[in-house]
Amino acid sequence: MATQHYIEGKDVTEWASMAKLKAGRLLRSVPDACLQYWGGMGYTWDNPVSRLYRDGRLASIGGGADEVMLGIISKHMHTLPAHR
Ligand SMILES: Cc1cc2nc3c(=O)[nH]c(=O)nc-3n(C[C@H](O)[C@H](O)[C@H](O)COP(=O)(O)OP(=O)(O)OC[C@H]3O[C@@H](n4cnc5c(N)ncnc54)[C@H](O)[C@@H]3O)c2cc1C
Structure with missing residues (x-):
C-alpha cells in the first residue's frame, strides 16, 4: 500500500513512519x-542470537526513535493537542 502510494507520488510520511515503527x-x-x-x-556472545538481540535494538533508535515516529x-x- 505504501509503495503504491509512493509510486503515485502521494505523501507517504505517515505510512513510512508506521512501517518503521512496526x-x-x-x-x-x-x-x-x-x-x-x-x-x-x-545470552552468550558466542551465539549469533545475542548479536541480533543487540543490533536489532538500533532500529527503534536510529533514524528517529520510536517515540519520534509516534x-x-x-x-x-x-x-x-493543539499548540497555543
Ligand atoms: C550504531 C549507530 C549508527 C548510526 N549511524 C548514523 C548514520 O549513519 N547517520 C546519521 O545521521 N546518524 C546515525 N546515528 C545516529 C542516530 O540516527 C541517532 O542515534 C538517532 O537519531 C537518535 O538520536 P539520539 O541518539 O540523539 O537520541 P535522542 O534523540 O536523544 O533520543 C533518546 C530518547 O529520547 C526520546 N525522544 C527523543 N525525541 C523524542 C520526541 N520527539 N518525542 C518523544 N520522545 C523522544 C526517545 O525515547 C529516544 O529513544 C547512528 C547511531 C548509532 C547508535
Whole structure:
C-alpha cells in the first residue's frame, strides 16, 4: 500500500513512519523470543542470537526513535493537542 502510494507520488510520511515503527518493534520482539528459546546459550556472545538481540535494538533508535515516529503519526492523524 505504501509503495503504491509512493509510486503515485502521494505523501507517504505517515505510512513510512508506521512501517518503521512496526519494523523496529518486530526487531525487538523476535530476537527477544529467539534469545528466550536458546536460554543461557542465547545470552552468550558466542551465539549469533545475542548479536541480533543487540543490533536489532538500533532500529527503534536510529533514524528517529520510536517515540519520534509516534509523534509524526499522531501529527498526521491530528491526534496531538493543539499548540497555543
Ligand atoms: C550504531 C549507530 C549508527 C548510526 N549511524 C548514523 C548514520 O549513519 N547517520 C546519521 O545521521 N546518524 C546515525 N546515528 C545516529 C542516530 O540516527 C541517532 O542515534 C538517532 O537519531 C537518535 O538520536 P539520539 O541518539 O540523539 O537520541 P535522542 O534523540 O536523544 O533520543 C533518546 C530518547 O529520547 C526520546 N525522544 C527523543 N525525541 C523524542 C520526541 N520527539 N518525542 C518523544 N520522545 C523522544 C526517545 O525515547 C529516544 O529513544 C547512528 C547511531 C548509532 C547508535
